Amino acid sequence: MMGEAFRQILVQAAQSGTQEGLEALERALSAAEPSDVAAQHLATLGFRFESEDRVGLAAQAYALAARVARSRAPRYRLAAIRARILDLCGRDDFDPVEPLLDDLQQAKTAAEDPGRADPSFVDLGWACEMHGEVERAVRFYLLARIARDHHGGAALTHDGDTFEVKIKNLRRLQFDALLAEGRFDEAIELHKRTGRVHGSAPLAAYEIVGVKALAEAGEASYVEILPGRRIEAPALKFWEPPPPLLSEPGDLDMPPLYLAFLQEAHAFPRSNVVVKGDRVVYDVAAHPRRKDILIQDGVNLDQIMMAAFGRTRALIEIPENAERIEAGLVMFGLQSRNYGHWFSEFVPRMLCYNDPRCPDGIPLCIDDHMPGTHEEILSLLDTRNRPVIKLPPRPVSFGTLGMAPVPAFFPFDMKPRQTFYDTIWPADIFGMIRERILERARERGVLSERNDRRLFISRKAFTQRVLENEQEVADRLRPLGFEVIYPETLSFLEQVALFHSAALVVGSSNSSLNNALFARPGCQILGLIHEDLSFNFRGYTSYVEAGGAQITFLRGKSSARKDNVHAFHANYRVDPKRVTDAVAQLTMRSPALAGCIRT
Template identity: 45%
Template sequence: MRPTATFLDLVRSIDSGNAARQLERLAALLTAEPPSGSRVATTLRHLEALGFRLEGGGQFEDAARAYELAAAIDPHDPLRWRRIATLARLRDFIGHESWDDATAFVAELRGRDEAAAALQEVARTLLRRGWEHECRGRAEPAVQCYRLAHELNGGDTDLATVDGDNLSQKIRNLRILQMNALAGAGRHEEAVALHESTRSIVGLGPVGIYRIVSARQEAAEGRGRYHEMQPGRRIVDPAVTFLDGPIPLTSQAGTLDAPPQYLAFFQDCLTFPRSNVVLRGERLIYDLAAHPLSGVADIKDGVNPGQIMTAVWGTERVLVEAPSEIREIEAGLMLFGFQSRQYGHWLLEFVPRMLCFNDPACPAGLPICVDDGMPETHRQIIALMDTRDRPIVTLQPVATRFRELGLAPVPAFFPFDTRPGLPIYDAIWPQDILAAVRDKILERLAAEGGDLRRTGRRIILSRRGFTQRQLVNEAEIVETLQPHGFEVVQPELLTFVEQVQMYYGADIIVGSASSALINCIFCRPGAWVVALAHESPEFYFRGFTSFVESSGARLLFVRGTTLQIEGVHPMHANFRVLPATMRRALEAVTAAP
């Protein structure tokens, strides 16, 4: 049976200008003359069509009212209508960015006697809305949709975003992006307020604003002791050599102004293992972030997995989250930090600091503090470099306060990555510092009876165990070189001492341009290193040349054909080198005087 003519006239009369008023009249009519029998089903169909029409016009609050009227008269499934009404009302709050009203409404929903499954279904719809906003680059509406879903669901359980993150992680990631943008624009206070609004959801502490200073600046202001052992100086611009002649490099050439070598000591410092951040009072001591070229650096402290703090960088100031737990240590020397467990970073950025810690100006007895989980090779290097017989303290991933902390510098300005939109920064390493590291280790090995004779070996460094920057036709290149006396070696299977002896004794080393070539700082003067690389002109050609040739060895690059795979950064692409090209390279190095 059809609804009454009065009902139908009211439904048909509703438009964008009178919906709220006419819906009130419709509610009064249904209260006074509730439908019954077969008239209920037809009335529900008209209310559903009305709600759909209102939603299509963006009138979600009015649509919610229409669905609520349906819930009031449906004797069989009123929960369905209430759920549809709930979604429409939330869409209204989201559309108007009425986040306080939306929060109150979600709290009201959780207070109702609603089934958990029904609430989770609404939460999943909010996830889809959040994803739509995220895909459009609208971070704040996306965060709020995810936040509302989190509150409605009572946490992360059984909910994940389209890309697989749980809600807490997604909110944290989006907030960091927003805070980075604000800090980059100098709006640090706004970033603090933004973080505060959702930090309880993701389990983070409050953030503070810190002024960025170098160790030298902090000491110059009377807040520490600074001893300079070698002043800043100009270093040599390396001459990069390619098999087929020069190419135009598209990376940014690293600065030739090497920083001074120093020891600095500060009291009452808060540190974060696996990070380079050192906090003291309202200042953050960090040479990289305080460097005049820091604008090119995409500083990663606190952003990558495995780190224990959150930091957001801006010009001259940084935001750092307060830790929930702090360990106390009396004193120590900082040999921990970002990427310390990765061999290439360890040998170039961290090991040279031992030269400073060996200096007589560094008090005896202070322990060397390192990150947990470091390979045994790292400890072997410390033992060879340390002339003071210092104890080693391993720091667990817990914020650590030092009553006194000793710092030494990275020997070059070395950003971990370049900011998006800028050329790759090709750091140039000071050969005097790397040569001093080499000499110290070789002297120690010789004193301990190590075999440092020239062996004349020809070595192919295998990269079979790695997935990035891999020579995909390695077997073919091995087959090409073995008739010429080459042998295959996987350096990671050797002890550090065995590696140093191998590199030092070899006449020719061939390998992919990767961290395995860093040990070429131990090559003998006059040896040849043939570095195989993909064809990208923005690779670290200057950097590799500077550290390999610090030994007196000669470096020749051979560029192969890049095999680009979707999702792999061009800098880490795999590649192929033709056997004929490899034969030409061998002829070039064996014919050289």
């Protein structure tokens, strides 16, 4: 039974609801006999404190209940540990929580409790993310990682990331904020706390330079293969009255096409980052428009390193345990496995590596996750019979590293609230590539004399920018003589041959239309696309029309998309009748089909 004196102290503690009241209770317990009734009153007091969000006091009350209880001590002890963890987290005192996780497991075993009332570090981390409390979110996810590894806790965050990926991404947000204020040393120290968690080496600060500036400083050899020049703006064509585009037209002044060599440089496959001494060599990052650009190296999921970019300096992971290659030519980088990026950003470099001023025998270095079509393209373009080295995802130390540029200023993405930059591609560069590929195709006898085929390019194998009523459109086009083509089932040369024999092509405006570059002059392309007016219409037009084909865009209706899907990749639907009406009009424009309208 509970003594009268203890009862009075308990009532006073409940009425005061203070730390002092609990301390008085604790002193009284030293002389009290074990009592389940007293324990229940103390647990009730703990529950009240917990409901008032005073979990520190609740933890103490539950602990006192465990001390005095006869039969339910394990359950009260478990409640005390749970409340103690929440109290520490609420006060941002995270370090003492880790050892409590072992105590929590032992208490659950003793109480035969399944753990459904355990604090959820995943939930707590997610709540902090939603409120912009980045550092607290990191600390909760670190605890969630421990719970996963040692106590069978949840394996993923609410948005499906592993805790390692999430912590890395949250740290990147912090780095961006710190670097914007020039606080590089703080960012480096912050990384030291968690870099090991996601397998990152220490960070160091590097000055950002372009290749030409590096050469001018005497740190690289540099020769221009093609000088800078001005090109013409593409003439855009729409099946509707020309809409008011929301993108920024790309620059018409093309940079020089150069060949450069660096000695003793480090590089990271699957990214564009090259480190030479205390500098990071990166043309886009050194561009005058840097303040408007999102640099994605060190961010994307397939990146093997961590990086963050300020205006003139960058934090780059120190390349530890690098593989050694004596000499190589850069054909690897960010988004190299994506066919559209591969052909526009990487393939033009072969014009530099084929130049007589590029020494024989230096291997082409590519990312090892590229599809086979990429290697097929290299073999067709390479006039020097160079060996190819496939680079696994780990840092590389080069004795000699050859570099060539993207043929136009092409930011991967723009910062939030910045107008999208619609790169215009130089027809002279892609015209040379086209001629080389077609020459090799003729040598192999894959080109036919036909020039009248009608092709509908399927997008079924893809999950983004999908034409949702593709089957309906295909059913309307087949009676008009269209063949449905699945590019992913064909070799590169087979695709080249198909486009070269076409008079009229219909398809989604994505990488499946890239090979329209190899169509004959006058071939009509109907590029289907969603309704987003910031789409890169100029980029597609300048690229496709470099070979003489003509592209007209038909915009459909965008479908709802998830928050993590870029507007450019929204799925969409088109009116099949508008497609067939456009086809009838384009047939009249095609030299091979004029006068041969099918209805």
